[in-house]
Amino acid sequence: MEVAKDPKTRDGRRTSPVVYDRACLEEVCGSCAMRVNGVARMACTALIDSLAQPVKLEPLAKFPVVRDLSVDRSSMFESLKRVKAWVPIDGTYDLGPGPRMAESERAYAYELSKCITCGNCLEVCPQVNDRSSFMGAAPISQVALFNRHPTGRMLAAERLDALMGEGGLDECGNAQNCVRACPKSIPLTTSIAEMFRATTAHGFRKLFGS
Amino acid sequence: MTFEERHFWLRRLHSLSGIVPIGGYLAFHLYENYTATRGGEAYNRMVRNLQETPFAIFLEIGIIIVPLLFHGVYGLFVTGTARPNVTSNRYVRNWMYFLQRATGVILFAFVIFHLWTTRLVNIRDHESVDLFRLMQESLQSRWIYAFYIVGILSATFHLANGIWSFSIVWGLTVGPRAQRRMIWVSAAVFLILSFIGIRSIQAFRA
Ligand code: HEM
Ligand code: FES
Numbered sequence: 001m002e003v004a005k006d007p008k009t010r011d012g013r014r015t016s017p018v019v020y021d022r023a024c025l026e027e028v029c030g031s032c033a034m035r036v037n038g039v040a041r042m043a044c045t046a047l048i049d050s051l052a053q054p055v056k057l058e059p060l061a062k063f064p065v066v067r068d069l070s071v072d073r074s075s076m077f078e079s080l081k082r083v084k085a086w087v088p089i090d091g092t093y094d095l096g097p098g099p100r101m102a103e104s105e106r107a108y109a110y111e112l113s114k115c116i117t118c119g120n121c122l123e124v125c126p127q128v129n130d131r132s133s134f135m136g137a138a139p140i141s142q143v144a145l146f147n148r149h150p151t152g153r154m155l156a157a158e159r160l161d162a163l164m165g166e167g168g169l170d171e172c173g174n175a176q177n178c179v180r181a182c183p184k185s186i187p188l189t190t191s192i193a194e195m196f197r198a199t200t201a202h203g204f205r206k207l208f209g210s
Numbered sequence: 211m212t213f214e215e216r217h218f219w220l221r222r223l224h225s226l227s228g229i230v231p232i233g234g235y236l237a238f239h240l241y242e243n244y245t246a247t248r249g250g251e252a253y254n255r256m257v258r259n260l261q262e263t264p265f266a267i268f269l270e271i272g273i274i275i276v277p278l279l280f281h282g283v284y285g286l287f288v289t290g291t292a293r294p295n296v297t298s299n300r301y302v303r304n305w306m307y308f309l310q311r312a313t314g315v316i317l318f319a320f321v322i323f324h325l326w327t328t329r330l331v332n333i334r335d336h337e338s339v340d341l342f343r344l345m346q347e348s349l350q351s352r353w354i355y356a357f358y359i360v361g362i363l364s365a366t367f368h369l370a371n372g373i374w375s376f377s378i379v380w381g382l383t384v385g386p387r388a389q390r391r392m393i394w395v396s397a398a399v400f401l402i403l404s405f406i407g408i409r410s411i412q413a414f415r416a
Contacts (some may be wrong), residue, residue: 070297083247124299127305132291165214170221173292174375175307180348197381203218 020069027183032125034059034069040123042183043069062129064124076117079139080147083162088154112145112191114184121178121188133167137178140169141191147198160195160202169195195206224284225379227277233369235274240362240406250342256376257341278321283312312365312372320361345414355415360406370400 007017021031024043032043035058037051048055089095101109115138122128122136142161146152156157163169172192179189218404245256263269328347332339349355374396377383383392 014324030302126293126295126304127291129291129293131293134291161214168217168219170218171291173288173307173310174303174378175299176303177295177301180299180301187386189389192380193378193384193389196379197384198382199218200222202224203215206215 018069020066021071028116030118031121033052033118033183035061035123040120040181042118042120045183060119060123062125063119071119073117073119076119076122076136076138079135080117080142082135083139083143083159084155085139085142085146085159087146087149089151101150105148109145109148112141112186115141115145115186116184118183120181120183124177124181126175126177127171127173132171134171137168137172137182137188137192140172140195141188142184144191144194157202159201163195164199164203169199172196220284222379224281224288225376227281228369228372229376231273231277232281233372236365236369237403239411240366240403243410244406246342246345246410249356250340253342258337261337272391274297276359281344282314282318282321286318306371306374310368310375316360316364320357320364323357324361340405342414349411349414355411358411359408361409363404366400366407369403370396373399 004017007015009015019044020034022044023029023031027045030042031145033040034043035041035056036043037056038058040060043057047085057069059065059069060071063073063075066072117138119138121138127134127135128136140163143163145161147156163194169192174189174192176189178185178192180186242256242260246253260266289311292307292311294304294311296308297306328341328344330338331344349358374389374392376388377392383389
């Protein structure tokens with residue numbers, strides 16, 4: 001930030017400030033993901049005195065660059081829409097309270113709900129690239145979250161259908177870099193495997209039960 | 211089945227075909243070839259027995275050629291959607307992901323070469339070929355011998371690591387502990403099949 005106040009080029013001339021995204025500065029908004037010394041991480045928690053100098057900053061490579069270090073993550077929001085990552089409660093009358101959740105389920109769901117859509121899991125995934133339409137780990141894990149919610153579950157089959165389409169779950173190659181890159185330590189590979197199990201059951205149900 | 215689901219079923223069929231029948235056949239193939247350690251006569255007797263199996267040609271086509279062609283061609287297509295990044299993400303599983311694809315590509319070339327030189331050669335009077343001699347002569351070449359070693363180890367690695375990812379794809383191993391336990395199964399398959407395969411190929415050079 002100090003650098004941004006008085007931006008200079010390598011040979012000391014004044015220039016326009018570097019563009020980058022940030023809001024919370026405490027690793028909850030998800031907007032500041034970039035590659036710091038080649039590692040995809042949140043810039044706000046990459047403390048300068050723990051980094052090798054000189055620090056090299058690069059924008060995430062899996063999203064279109066808006067300018068400098070700022071990227072456009074719309075593709076992730078499109079994926080969230082595609083898998084219906086919400087609880088359906090819209091209507092014209094009060095639906096009343098939903099069913100209760102077991103404490104253990106709630107605690108686990110809370111971990112999954114920590115996703116900040118930063119895009120680091122997509123950045124490190126070898127299957128997310130210009131040759132494939134894979135949606136990456138984050139939206140898959142959101143299906144694991146909303147399909148265990150007592151009311152969210154009402155869309156469970158539609159979410160699994162969405163995961164079974166092109167660019168969905170089956171593009172995953174189990175390289176498991178995502179779970180290492182997640183700044184919120186979300187068990188992404190467990191979510192993915194859970195969805196593999198759920199789509200297996202769903203697929204057979206549709207094949208033999210319809 | 212809707213059009214959208216074809217993706218799902220293709221991937222599951224690819225995954226399944228890697229184990230049944232291809233993986234099963236690979237294990238059987240390495241096992242039967244171990245007979246080479248008992249000499250040429252025993253080996254050729256084993257080969258004749260297999261050739262006399264009822265419906266042998268249909269079994270060869272239905273259990274080996276068709277599944278392998280599907281798995282291999284679709285596997286190349288899947289490999290084409292990958293951009294490996296092992297230099298920037300140096301994790302064991304990421305290496306395994308890379309090696310699964312690399313060994314797949316090696317296998318594609320090796321299997322064509324292997325089929326061409328052992329099965330399609332003299333296809334008319336294949337039943338009277340002295341396969342032990344044929345293998346002995348071809349393995350005289352250091353290069354062919356090396357290609358066989360690489361091919362066998364690629365196959366055993368690819369199957370062993372494939373068992374690990376197959377278990378995830380079909381929903382058998384979900385949590386990290388289950389997945390870690392599966393590594394032991396995978397490692398055992400790799401070591402046992404590699405031992406059998408390498409000993410057999412050495413027997414042709416003895
Ligand atoms: C000896 C022959 C072969 C055997 C026994 C075999 C076996 C397997 C098995 C068991 C799997 C795991 C399935 C899964 O991850 O769901 C697999 C995956 C794979 N195989 Fe093969 N395979 C063979 C040949 C080939 C060939 C010739 C290719 C061509 C490139 C190939 C490419 C692949 C790829 C790319 C995967 C990963 C699929 C994924 O993770 O999405 N395989 N194979
Ligand atoms: S600024 Fe919000 S996560 Fe870094």
